[in-house]
Amino acid sequence: MKLYEIGENEQIQIIAKNEDASWEYTTKILMNQKNILFIEPIMHNGMVVNFQVSQVQTDVVHTGEEGKPLIWEKCLMKSVTYGGEKYHVIYSDKDGKRLNRRETFRQYIGTSGILQIDNTREMKSVTIKDVSETGIGFVSDDMSLHIEDIGEFHLSFQDKDLGLSVKLAGTAVREVDVEETRRVFGATVRECNVDLIEYVAMKQKRELAKRRSR
Numbered sequence: 457m458k459l460y461e462i463g464e465n466e467q468i469q470i471i472a473k474n475e476d477a478s479w480e481y482t483t484k485i486l487m488n489q490k491n492i493l494f495i496e497p498i499m500h501n502g503m504v505v506n507f508q509v510s511q512v513q514t515d516v517v518h519t520g521e522e523g524k525p526l527i528w529e530k531c532l533m534k535s536v537t538y539g540g541e542k543y544h545v546i547y548s549d550k551d552g553k554r555l556n557r558r559e560t561f562r563q564y565i566g567t568s569g570i571l572q573i574d575n576t577r578e579m580k581s582v583t584i585k586d587v588s589e590t591g592i593g594f595v596s597d598d599m600s601l602h603i604e605d606i607g608e609f610h611l612s613f614q615d616k617d618l619g620l621s622v623k624l625a626g627t628a629v630r631e632v633d634v635e636e637t638r639r640v641f642g643a644t645v646r647e648c649n650v651d652l653i654e655y656v657a658m659k660q661k662r663e664l665a666k667r668r669s670r
Contacts, residue, residue, distance in 0.1 A: 459493065460548075462518050469518070472505075474512050484496075491547070495546065514533045517555060519660055519664070529553070530550075562587065563656045566585070567615065568583055570613070571594065574607065580596060585640060590644060591643060599639060602631060621649075623649045624648035625648075626646055629644055
């Protein structure tokens with residue numbers, strides 16, 4: 457499957473990485489023009505992110521019709537203005553490869569949750585960004601909160617689609633500012649009341665069923 461064969465309004469994950477770190481963004485395809493995919497511009501600190509830095513590799517992940525994630529590595533991605541609007545555009549002429557979910561794939565969640573910091577017992581409202589089989593990402597709009605303030609924590613959220621109450625314990629390992637008012641934290645999961653492998657698989661199946669019912 458070619459990257460440009462992904463349909464409009466389909467969800468994709470962008471992974472930008474260099475030797476020292478990686479950044480992940482979940483977004484949707486707005487349109488396809490001449491085999492080039494258009495998405496909303498990705499911002500950081502109020503500025504459009506520049507993906508054309510020589511040391512940065514940009515990969516794209518998409519869950520195809522078979523329910524299996526595919527990855528397109530080393531994509532071309534840049535910011536453009538088209539029809540008076542700003543976009544990021546993505547291009548690759550390569551075929552997507554089957555992705556080892558255990559290593560990379562993160563399932564988008566996008567629901568609210570409650571973070572409890574173990575050391576202080578302080579409670580924070582967060583948005584659950586994504587989960588993998590070993591980790592979780594969450595977003596806070598409290599810009600005074602940093603990774604050293606969190607450390608080990610407990611986190612809970614309700615998955616209304618699946619009727620599940622998810623409760624887990626983890627350790628914050630990284631932080632990235634995605635906007636002037638939002639900070640994303642990545643964490644490893646030490647324990648969870650649901651099997652994350654099965655949970656990710658169930659979410660993928662649910663998304664696939666919704667896509668086929670359109």
